[in-house]
Amino acid sequence: MLFIRMLRRVGLSPACGCWTPILPVRFLGISPRQIPADANFHSASFSDTDHPRVLITGGLGQLGVGLANLLRKRFGKDSVILSDIRKPPDHVFHSGPFIYSDILDYKNLREIVVNNRITWLFHYSALLSAIGEANVSLARAVNITGLHNILDVAVEHNLRLFVPSTIGAFGPTSPRNPTPDLCIQRPRTIYGVSKVHAELMGEYYHYRYGLDFRCLRYPGIISADSQPGGGTTDYAVQIFHDATKHGKFECNLEARTRLPMMYIDDCLRATLEVMEAPAESLSMRTYNVSAMSFTPEELAQEVLKHVPEFQITYNVDAVRQAIADGWPMNFDDSNARKDWGWKHDFDLPELVTAMLNFHGSETRVAQAN
Numbered sequence: 001m002l003f004i005r006m007l008r009r010v011g012l013s014p015a016c017g018c019w020t021p022i023l024p025v026r027f028l029g030i031s032p033r034q035i036p037a038d039a040n041f042h043s044a045s046f047s048d049t050d051h052p053r054v055l056i057t058g059g060l061g062q063l064g065v066g067l068a069n070l071l072r073k074r075f076g077k078d079s080v081i082l083s084d085i086r087k088p089p090d091h092v093f094h095s096g097p098f099i100y101s102d103i104l105d106y107k108n109l110r111e112i113v114v115n116n117r118i119t120w121l122f123h124y125s126a127l128l129s130a131i132g133e134a135n136v137s138l139a140r141a142v143n144i145t146g147l148h149n150i151l152d153v154a155v156e157h158n159l160r161l162f163v164p165s166t167i168g169a170f171g172p173t174s175p176r177n178p179t180p181d182l183c184i185q186r187p188r189t190i191y192g193v194s195k196v197h198a199e200l201m202g203e204y205y206h207y208r209y210g211l212d213f214r215c216l217r218y219p220g221i222i223s224a225d226s227q228p229g230g231g232t233t234d235y236a237v238q239i240f241h242d243a244t245k246h247g248k249f250e251c252n253l254e255a256r257t258r259l260p261m262m263y264i265d266d267c268l269r270a271t272l273e274v275m276e277a278p279a280e281s282l283s284m285r286t287y288n289v290s291a292m293s294f295t296p297e298e299l300a301q302e303v304l305k306h307v308p309e310f311q312i313t314y315n316v317d318a319v320r321q322a323i324a325d326g327w328p329m330n331f332d333d334s335n336a337r338k339d340w341g342w343k344h345d346f347d348l349p350e351l352v353t354a355m356l357n358f359h360g361s362e363t364r365v366a367q368a369n
C-alpha cells in the first residue's frame, strides 16, 4: 500500500509502470507587475492563426535581433517579441515588439507568456564562456537558475522551447576531431557545465513531462552587424572589423587553434528549421550543427586574398586559450543532416566575402561622410 502511494506521488501507475505527466507547477501567485500600457507593442492582434506567437529572451545579444528579423519575416512583425534586461537601441525598439524581461523573475516571465499567449520560446539569455569565467556566480544564476525558470514556464504553458547549446558543452576528455553528438562531456567552464545541464534538463523534461524541447549545439557564430558578448570565438568576428578599419589584427588565440565556426545566417536558419521540423523526424532532442572549421592563421590567409596589406599578430589570452584547447576542432553533425535535412550554405570563402563586403561598405560610408 505504501509502495503504491509512493508510485502515485511520483506519477507512476502501478498497473502499467509508465509515467504520467504530473507537471512541476509552481505556486500560482499573481505578479504585481503589469506590462505598462505604453509598452512598445504594435497592437498585436492575437487572433488565432497558424503562426506561433514567439518570445525571445536575451534578445539584444549577438544573435537575438537577427533571429527576430528572420522570424518576423516568416510569422509577421507582431508575432515575435524580443526581450532583454538592457535598453534597446532605437532601430531595434522601432522594428517590432520589445519588452523588458529578466529571466530570474519567474512571475514576470509567466505574465509575459500568459498576456501575449506565447506558444514558442527561444531562450537566448546567457553569459558566454570567457565572461562566465570572470563572473562565475552570475553565470551560474543566469545560465542555471534562469534556465529552470524557462523550463518551468515552458512546461506549465505547453510551449515549444528552443535552447541553444554550444561546442563549449564538450571538454578536453571529449573526442575532439570530430566530436559526435553522443560522447563524453566534461567541460571545464561554468558556461559549458551550465549548457550540459540545459541539454540534460531539457531532455529530461521532454521525456518526463512531454515538453517539446529542441536544442542545437552551435559552433562559434560570426556576424557582421552585431557584436559578440564575451566568448572564446570572438576573435573571428573582430578580425573583419580590424582588417577593414586598420589593415591589421591582434589575435588572442594561438595561430593553430582550430575551432568549428558558422556564419550567422546559417545559424539562424538552422534554428528555425529545427523548430519547424516534424517531431517524428527528431530522433534526438539535442543536435550538433556545423558548417566549417578553421584556425586564426587560415582565416587570416583568406582575409589576405581580399586585403593584401593585412597583417595578423598574436597576443594570447591564457584564459581563452585554455578554453579553446579543450573544445572540439571539428563537429560531427551527421545526425542533423540525416534527421531534418540540415545543410549549411557558407564555407570559409563565402563567409569572408560576406563579412568583408559588409565591413567594407560600412567603412566606405563612414569615409564618405
Ligand SMILES: NC(=O)c1ccc[n+]([C@@H]2O[C@H](COP(=O)([O-])OP(=O)(O)OC[C@H]3O[C@@H](n4cnc5c(N)ncnc54)[C@H](O)[C@@H]3O)[C@@H](O)[C@H]2O)c1
Residues within 6 Å of the ligand: 057, 058, 059, 060, 061, 062, 063, 064, 083, 084, 085, 086, 101, 102, 103, 104, 123, 124, 125, 126, 127, 128, 142, 146, 164, 165, 166, 167, 217, 218, 219, 220, 221, 222, 227, 228, 229, 230, 231, 233
Ligand atoms: N554567439 C555564439 O557564438 C554562440 C555560440 C554557441 C551558443 N550560443 C548561445 O546562443 C545564445 C545567444 O548567444 P549570444 O551570442 O547572442 O549571447 P550574448 O552574450 O551576445 O547575449 C546574451 C544576452 O542575454 C542577456 N541577459 C543576461 N542576463 C539576463 C537576464 N537575467 N535576463 C534576461 N536576459 C539576460 C544579455 O543582456 C545579453 O543581451 C546563448 O545562449 C549562447 O550560449 C552563442
Ligand SMILES: C[C@@H](O)[C@H](N)C(=O)O
Residues within 6 Å of the ligand: 128, 129, 130, 166, 167, 168, 191, 218, 219, 220, 221, 230, 231, 232, 233, 234
Ligand atoms: C562558442 C560559443 O558558445 C561562444 N561564442 C563562446 O565562445 O563562448
